[in-house]
Amino acid sequence: MANFIKNDINSYAEKKHGIKLTVKYLDPKRSIRASPPNAEDTQISHTLALSAAHSGMAGFTDFAVGLVRCQCVMIPFDALEQCETRMLKRKDNDWQRLLMSTGQSDLLSAENQGKYKVKEREEQLRRKEKYLNLKVKLALGTDEKIRESEADHLNY
Numbered sequence: 001m002a003n004f005i006k007n008d009i010n011s012y013a014e015k016k017h018g019i020k021l022t023v024k025y026l027d028p029k030r031s032i033r034a035s036p037p038n039a040e041d042t043q044i045s046h047t048l049a050l051s052a053a054h055s056g057m058a059g060f061t062d063f064a065v066g067l068v069r070c071q072c073v074m075i076p077f078d079a080l081e082q083c084e085t086r087m088l089k090r091k092d093n094d095w096q097r098l099l100m101s102t103g104q105s106d107l108l109s110a111e112n113q114g115k116y117k118v119k120e121r122e123e124q125l126r127r128k129e130k131y132l133n134l135k136v137k138l139a140l141g142t143d144e145k146i147r148e149s150e151a152d153h154l155n156y
Helices: 002-017 028-032 039-057 077-082 093-102 110-140 148-152
Strands: 063-068 071-076
Touching: 039 063, 039 071, 063 077, 071 077
Parallel strands: none
Antiparallel strands: 063 071
């Protein structure tokens, strides 16, 4: 499929605009990972692709397919735009494991390390404040529908 699209783009550019393009296709399986996919990766990819294809054929638009609590779901683009960006903390176990397995440095200069430490601390304080406010609302028994699971997901 990728080669068909690549050739089609080349021929379109040459016929319509008189431009000779050099289009390169990079296989995403190899550009994302340094190792070949394992069985679980293949299963997740298959499930996501199947859900995306069936949802598109059913007429759904403006969504992304993803895993939420191990369930394949359609997430509207509007909802994705409103969400905060999640960032891994530099001291997070997953990030440190990734750095060790790939042999990369932490990719931050000494100047940027100071900036990110301040930024991480501010983020930690903001999340802690949000968590504590939620705990107060739960303790006071306000009429808002607040579940314990929401408080647990803050991970301050």
